[in-house]
Amino acid sequence: xxxxxxxxxxxxxxxxxxxxxxxxxxxxxxxxxxxxxxxxxxxxxxxxxxxxxxxxxxxxxxxxxxxxxxxxxxxxxxxxxxxxxxxxxxxxxxxxxxxxxxxxxxxxxxxxxxxxxxxxxxxxxxxxxxxxxxxxxxxxxxxxxxxxxxxxxxxxxxxxxxxxxxxxxxxxxxxxxxxxxxxxxxxxxxxxxxxxxxxxxxxxxxxxxxxxxxxxxxxxxxxxxxxxxxxxxxxx
Numbered sequence: 624x625x626x627x628x629x630x631x632x633x634x635x636x637x638x639x640x641x642x643x644x645x646x647x648x649x650x651x652x653x654x655x656x657x658x659x660x661x662x663x664x665x666x667x668x669x670x671x672x673x674x675x676x677x678x679x680x681x682x683x684x685x686x687x688x689x690x691x692x693x694x695x696x697x698x699x700x701x702x703x704x705x706x707x708x709x710x711x712x713x714x715x716x717x718x719x720x721x722x723x724x725x726x727x728x729x730x731x732x733x734x735x736x737x738x739x740x741x742x743x744x745x746x747x748x749x750x751x752x753x754x755x756x757x758x759x760x761x762x763x764x765x766x767x768x769x770x771x772x773x774x775x776x777x778x779x780x781x782x783x784x785x786x787x788x789x790x791x792x793x794x795x796x797x798x799x800x801x802x803x804x805x806x807x808x809x810x811x812x813x814x815x816x817x818x819x820x821x822x823x824x825x826x827x828x829x830x831x832x833x834x835x836x837x838x839x840x841x842x843x844x845x846x847x848x849x850x851x852x853x854x855x856x857x858x859x
Contacts, residue, residue: 626737627669627715628661629706630654631784632723633699634679638815643723644682645820648827653814654683654723656832658690661721663730666737673709675699701781707772710765717741718768720761720784724814726823727757729836736760736799745797747788753801757812758836760799761785767794810843 632643632654643654654672661670672687674680676696687694695712697705710718719737721728732754740748740762747763754760767788771780775787788794814820830838 624716625668625714626666626717626719627671627710627713628664628667628719628721628733629671629673629695629709629715630657630661630721630723631673631702631706632683633675634682635675635677635699636724639817639820642814642820644686647726647820647824648832652686653726653820653823654686655690656726656827657721657723657728658686658692659832660726660728660730661733662690662692664719664733664737666734667719669693669713669715671695671709671713671715673697673702673705675705700778703772703775703781703784703787706784707768710768716765718763718765720763722759722813725757725759725812726814726827727755727812727836727839728760729758731835732758732799733760736762739797739799743797744795746794747785748797748799749785749789750799750801753798754836755810755812757810757814759813763788763794770794812839 634641634644636642644652647653647656658670670692672683672692673695674683675698677699684694693713695709697708719733732750736748736750746767749761751759771787775781780787789796814823826842829842
């Protein structure tokens with residue numbers, strides 16, 4: 624059974640165009656650091672970057688080559704189609720969905736999520752609601768993804784990949800449990816605006832690169848405050 628993380632990324636983000644290619648730390652882009660953090664997960668057999676097949680997104684091909692991961696290029700707006708075809712191209716059985724605007728994605732949380740998925744019979748599991756926004760990890764089988772790919776019809780469901788799975792009532796859904804003492808569940812750690820990006824730069828300068836959730840929590844407790852999750856409208 625092949626388990627792969629598929630990281631979706633595009634230059635044409637609605638709220639902050641080009642954000643994934645912005646230099647985050649040590650002369651490397653935000654996408655580069657997301658990839659490095661995901662690659663630390665030992666339960667993954669491969670990491671795939673799924674980007675649009677457009678000229679403006681060709682810059683992401685260079686980041687992919689630099690990090691040594693697999694690349695799939697597909698539809699710009701039908702991200703569900705892009706995801707499904709990436710999984711089918713590389714014969715993936717279990718998909719771990721990650722977005723490129725999550726520079727604080729935690730390898731330990733991904734590992735815990737994969738184990739939770741493997742140890743249960745849910746068709747879809749997620750950290751959304753149990754961990755801070757920006758540590759988002761979603762896991763589902765190729766069977767579930769293929770079913771959603773065939774069943775989802777609205778532009779919203781095609782563009783955002785997993786709402787159809789969560790909202791249709793057709794799939795069993797599990798929430799990855801968080802530690803009972805976890806604070807800051809309502810914080811917004813993904814990058815949607817330049818304000819978010821500048822905060823991420825500031826936090827990376829203090830955390831360096833090999834950090835985990837507990838290190839981020841300590842930093843926030845020390846006075847660096849990302850904004851609250853009050854207006855989440857997550858895309859890419």
